[in-house]
Amino acid sequence: MVVKHGEWRTMPADPRKRLELLWGSSTPKRPGPRPKLTVDQIVATAIGIADAEGIEAVSMQRVATELGYTTMSLYRYVPSKEQLVEVMLDRAGEAPPPPGDDEQSWRSELENWVDGVWAMYLRHPWVLQVPITGAPSGPNQLAWFDAGLRPLVRAGLRDGDLMATILFLLGAVQQLAQLSVSMSTARTEAGVTMAETQAGYNAILQEFVSAERFPTLAKLTSAGVFAPTGLPDEGLDIDLKFGVQRVLDGIESYVQTGTS
Amino acid sequence: MVVKHGEWRTMPADPRKRLELLWGSSTPKRPGPRPKLTVDQIVATAIGIADAEGIEAVSMQRVATELGYTTMSLYRYVPSKEQLVEVMLDRAGEAPPPPGDDEQSWRSELENWVDGVWAMYLRHPWVLQVPITGAPSGPNQLAWFDAGLRPLVRAGLRDGDLMATILFLLGAVQQLAQLSVSMSTARTEAGVTMAETQAGYNAILQEFVSAERFPTLAKLTSAGVFAPTGLPDEGLDIDLKFGVQRVLDGIESYVQTGTS
């Protein structure tokens, strides 16, 4: 249906099939040899490779070889690499921790949720490198969503504001995690220490950030905000926590006053 | 220096070269034929393709053909595709609107900044699909940074909190824009209207979201939060505005009370 430059493109995947793949469907008995592989095996192997060597190391050949089969055999289970990745994304999200008791405040429950999401992205950094294809529809994705919505409901947010808030929070976490991971891997690949990286970045800023062109940034640079801190980690999680606290404060006052 | 599975990988790019490419450096007179192309031409062409057909349509061949040159000729100007994309990212960020007068409040200045970032991402959706490689170091990226920091300084935030806040906000904007764009393009590719997409998503949720597994989500679904609204646009920008307001409120109270 979709034509690009006169050439045929693969049809957009049948949404029904996509969901079957994501949620796993019971296949009725059919003739033919029994499958020796499973989608789960393939996905697990692919995730293993991605965890260890990054998403760019995941190719159909590589996954198949790792499993001891031919490249094409995978296509009996997965219609395309794109859809394999889609399933990988959901599976990598594991399951969020169980709801837990209602004893803790909604604030700390949400803080834990954020920490959980953050930790998950650090466990599977490649997840952040995969371009988003649409609204989340896998079971684990939805589970995380659900887990995040719960404390917000307890906080007293209205139905219409729930999605906005959770998407906003999730977005901030994802982007900060992505930045953190990318800086970390860039550092590792260059074989440089944290202090050196920061020093290098600081030097860049010193060189190019003139006070006329970037007044505020220049002030910060000379104030030493980007100077090497000596901390072992880059501490973007601290930045995240700060932002989350502001949001939580904002929600609290919003619920109390009811003002937009 | 970096070996993967016994094979050589390309050396991490010399940071000096990367910056020269990003900031543009004056080349001293050298022997040899005069270059007929410029980096700017190449980048502009590549951005044009990306704007029109998405980042996946940008290949060295494609860019070269568009310019009327051979594929390999581009490598005289750009060391690798990766670095070409890096420059594209910065150039696509254009320049943020000038600081403007100090008459408006820091809140509305920051709101405008958010709107500006949002609009930029909708103009160049492919920017969000490119995996981040490190901390921003291009001139336009830094300019946006600077523009966002200014109102925060006026708000009274401490130096150490400035970066955290702007990164947090930027992250949320980026991720929401990415989601918005991806839903929009997915819809276009499928040739479906907005209402149909939403109806489809609603149906998915109806089918798979059981109250036992996703209690909160199920409640929202049956409350009709995901039901087709009939709005022409998906309205994620409204969700964004809500989140931004909460953050601004949070910042305000933080500055006033000084509590963490």
Place this chain on the structure above:
DNA sequence: AGCTAATTGTGTATTGCCTACACGATTGGT
């Protein structure tokens, strides 16, 4: 003016990737 050496655009070739297609082997249902 002539020589040298660097630089440009190009052609060729390598490697790796995704995936369409056809073929023989396998197996459930009738």
Place this chain on the structure above:
DNA sequence: ACCAATCGTGTAGGCAATACACAATTAGCT
């Protein structure tokens, strides 16, 4: 026992990034 669907595989096509060598070009020095 047969039929037809399904499995794993081999082959092959198309595209992408990029290393390398070669001829043409040109600035600066003699």
